[in-house]
Amino acid sequence: MIGVHGMGGVGKTTLVKIVIVQAIEDKLFDAVVMVDVTENPIIKNIQAQIANELGLTLDKESLQGRAARLYGRLKKEKRVLVVLDNIWAELDLDVIGIPFSEEKKGSVTKDRDFSVDVLSLEEAGNLFWKKINVVDSAQKSDYDSIAIEIVKYYASLPVAIATIANALKNKSLSEWNDALDQLRKSSPRHIQGMDAKVYSAINLSYDFLESEEAKSLFLLSSLHNASTDIHINYFLGFFMGLYLFQDVSTIEQGRNRLHTLINKLIFMSIVGR
Secondary structure, eight states: OEEEEOOTTSOHHHHHHHHHHHHHHTTOOSEEEEEEOOSSOOHHHHHHHHHHHHTOOOOOOSHHHHHHHHHHHHHHOSSEEEEEESOOSOOOHHHHTOOOSGGGGGGSOOOEEEEOOOOOHHHHHHHHHHHHTOOOHHHHHHHHHHHHHHHHHTTTOHHHHHHHHHHHTTOOHHHHHHHHHHHHHOOOOOBTTBOHHHHHHHHHHHHTOSOHHHHHHHHHHTTSOTTSOOOHHHHHHHHHHTTOSSSOOSHHHHHHHHHHHHHHHHHHTOSOO
């Protein structure tokens, strides 16, 4: 069992996802499952996520029955990686149905614990400019003093730095100065598990969205768990039904506009999917 911990916004989930991709490429496991536990875990939902990834149908209603079926399936896998993300408190693996008893100890990685720390100022600056993707050194010098202030403000939190960098990409010098002014005057909300400055970065990047349509899509997408696949028709129904589109009169026009909006949000890296 391997534990990864650190403050919110430091990049734990990103790190783990990279490890998963590498493990799949190296064919280290026969099955890989990632589950979002959340602050208030619902055991049945966790069981369902794991079962879905394994192509297993849980036809039992009781937690014990579902756990037994899941346990039996996982025991059949020779090499399986189960990643439990976003854990807030102790989680009983036996209740879920994840095999981790004495008989399985021989095939489970020895307990390890990794702390993910914040970036150094140099690392944070490199990440910021990599996201901005400015190659002209003369142009970079014009923006450099503002970039240094932004990086310092975000205390080297990679999630916040990447978010604000993507929001400022291709923006003018005056817009950079305005963003810095907003950050200095902001009073970030306290959200449990999220650093206040990560929230401020997301809030500012939301304000930088160029249309109300994009803001509406962002808010709708935020209502859903990141592990849940959402069909584009779901959003299309909301947008058409609530008249959120501007100058759109047909379903086909709406679908085309929606694809454009999704691509914009992905480009700014604030959709979270």
